[in-house]
Amino acid sequence: MDPRFGRSSDGRDYNLSDPPVVVNHNHNFRGIQFDHPTTSSNSLIVSSNEDCDLSDAILGFISQILMEEEDLDDKSCMLYDLQAAEKSFYEVIGEKYPPSPSYDLQGLYSDPSLTSSSNTTGNSLIHSPDLPSDIYDNNQMMVNFNKGFEEASKLLPNPDFNSQILVGSRVRKTPNYLTDDYRSIKQPAIFQDTTLRSNEIDLILLCSMGQGDVALRLLRNDLRTQTTKHKHKDHLPKGRGKTRAKNLKKQVIDLTTLLVACAQAVAADDTRNATELLKQIRQHASPFGDGNQRLAHCFANGLEARLAGTGTQIYRGLVTKKTSAADYIRAYYLYIASSPFRKISNFASNRTIMNMAENATRIHIIDFGILYGFQWPTLLQRISQRKGGPPRLRLTGIEFPQPGFRPAETIEETGARLKEYANKFNVPFEYNPIAKRWENVSIEDLKIDEGEFLVVNCMYRSKNLLDETVGVKSARNVVLDLIKKISPNIFIHGILNGSYNAPFFLTRFKEALFHFSALFDMLETNVPRERPERRLLEGEVFGREALNVIACEGWERIERPETYKQWHVRNLRAGFVSVPLCGEIIKVAEEKVGLYHKDFMIDVDNDWLLQGWKGRIIYAISCWKPA
Secondary structure, eight states: OOTTTTBOTTSOBOOTTSOOOOOOOSOOOOOOOOSOOOOOTTSOOOOHHHHHHHHHHHHHHHHHHHHHHHHGGGGTHHHHHHHHHHHHHHHHHTOOOOOOOEEOHHHHTOSHHHHSOTTOOTTSEEOOOOOOOOOEESOHHHHHHHHHHHHHHTTSOOSOOTTSEEOOBOOOOOOTTSOHHHHHHHIIIIIOOBOSOOHHHHHHHTTTSHHHHHHHHHHHHHHHHHHHHHHHHHHSOOOOTHHHHHHHHHHTOOHHHHHHHHHHHHHTTOHHHHHHHHHHHHHHOOTTSOHHHHHHHHHHHHHHHHHHTOHHHHHHHHHTOOOOHHHHHHHHHHHHHHOSHHHHHHHHHHHHHHHHTTTOSEEEEEEETOTTOTTHHHHHHHHTTSTTOOOEEEEEEEEOOOSSSOTTHHHHHHHHHHHHHHHHTTOOEEEEEEESOGGGOOHHHHOOOTTOEEEEEEESOGGGSOOTTTOSSOHHHHHHHHHHHHOOSEEEEEEEBOOOOOSSHHHHHHHHHHHHHHHHHHHHHHSOTTOHHHHHIIIIIIHHHHHHHHHOOGGGOOOOOBOHHHHHHHHHHTTEEEEOOOHHHHHHHHHHHTTSOTTEEEEEETTEEEEEETTEEEEEEEEEEEO
16 A cells, blocks of 8 residues: 555544545535525514524425425326326327437436445445446436435445455444434444454455455456456557547647646746646546546646645645545555555565564564554564564554544554454554654653663655755654664664655656656556546545645645655764665565566665666665664
8 A cells, every 4th residue: 555545644644433524516505594684774674583483484395395305206106197198198189209308327427426435334345336337218206216226225235245345333322212224324424433353354454464365366366357458448449530530649649748838837927828738638637537647637636726826725625535434445455456565565664573573572663654553463463473472562653643632533543453453463562652743752752661672663654744945953854863862773764765855846846747657657557447446546645645746835845755865865864874674575575576567666775675666766665773
């Protein structure tokens, strides 16, 4: 999974226990206005009793309408009687009775929010929703009935259980008068909570051994087969004559050149030219097309937001957007099945800890940016099999506080989930959550004891710390100084390798375009286009980050990656020395990468384990010790 996945760059986590929020963007209805409009001084003043009467009248009218709509279910036969009467009249006048209008259900699902399964409840089976392909010749009532039936069917169990992942949920205590049916209907909005563990979640988080490894291999092979089929279809000749020529003309459109030209116009404050170029890009970009079209769609959104000066507002809206836990788990599983990045990172980190703490009886891991703790169930499983019994494991999870009354809710839930796995594997376990900005964490917060084997782990999250271009006191240097004072036995540092942190917009835009082109091309090659999990990754992970890079400036731009060479110099200045990775770890990592597409690459440079796609380095991981 993408190391950035499942959280916003400003420290906001998407908690698996957050209930999905359904937002209807298809109307601007603001509710019935009971306030009287402003009138002149001669207007009549309505008494409070009349206000009540008016409100009661309106509510009564609404109730009557709703009851009449419910009665339609019992009076559907009236429609057929009416049609029969109309047909007889047409026969009398000697004309042919016109057929019922056709309704294209595909149009009802043109909105991505309707095609996705973001409204899946905690108890629902995770599956890829099938878009309706048939066109029904029927009346509008039948259209609404089919649409309602499809929405209601999401609450029913799916018979195809073996090929899907189930995300369970536990329901909080509710009043006795609520029936089971009522609870299940209201659960997405009120009662949803995330199961800490289930057999299906175990398959995902323990995917390196046993049944989890088998399930992951099956999914990887399935993705490979589907992608190969789609590539074969794309290479077939489409259309003849003018249609084929039109398709060829459409394929030669260079969206990269248009994007760069538009960025130049935006940088020069040439609104007219930038707007015209954006129109051209929009004609060929699409969130449902190939990799280049999807990339152009995301970058066009960023350019449009920068041109309008609304980048920060749009970015905050994307950060606060709610997506169901089921969608995120499915997307995470798809990511680790289609790319080796996250699996290799977890493997290298966990195996290094096990090798270096082989004889330790107490291990203390300080994890900067713990997220949901997806890395640690596998470690708990591994150390439980250690000869002589497992050590006592203490984990300090550090995460940015989330807004609201419970800033540590996410990492507290992470600790509870990890405690479940520790109990499963009989590993003595202690958890210490810290919800603070990283630069504000003190040594006292970490509660370090003497005699512990101390590990500091920071995987791909240091890119969100502000650097020297924002303030004199860099948050990156502050955190590195804290780690140096801790004096850990080993510091495992994973970084996103990127060059799009330049203060100049045009330079930053070009570098970001090259970087995200590799990510979108990777998904295009390894994941079928119709998978909704892919659209979630491209839109809510990569797309959101690209928007921040393009449309935000100053401290509001929180996507600030550096190359592994820049981080190497920064770590040396902080007083660390690099530690080479074990040769066995590198060998096994290379074998694991061989299970994926041939264009995935792995290499070692200056004690950094590099991972990338088609020659472009995307992630890097290294180990350090205090000098």
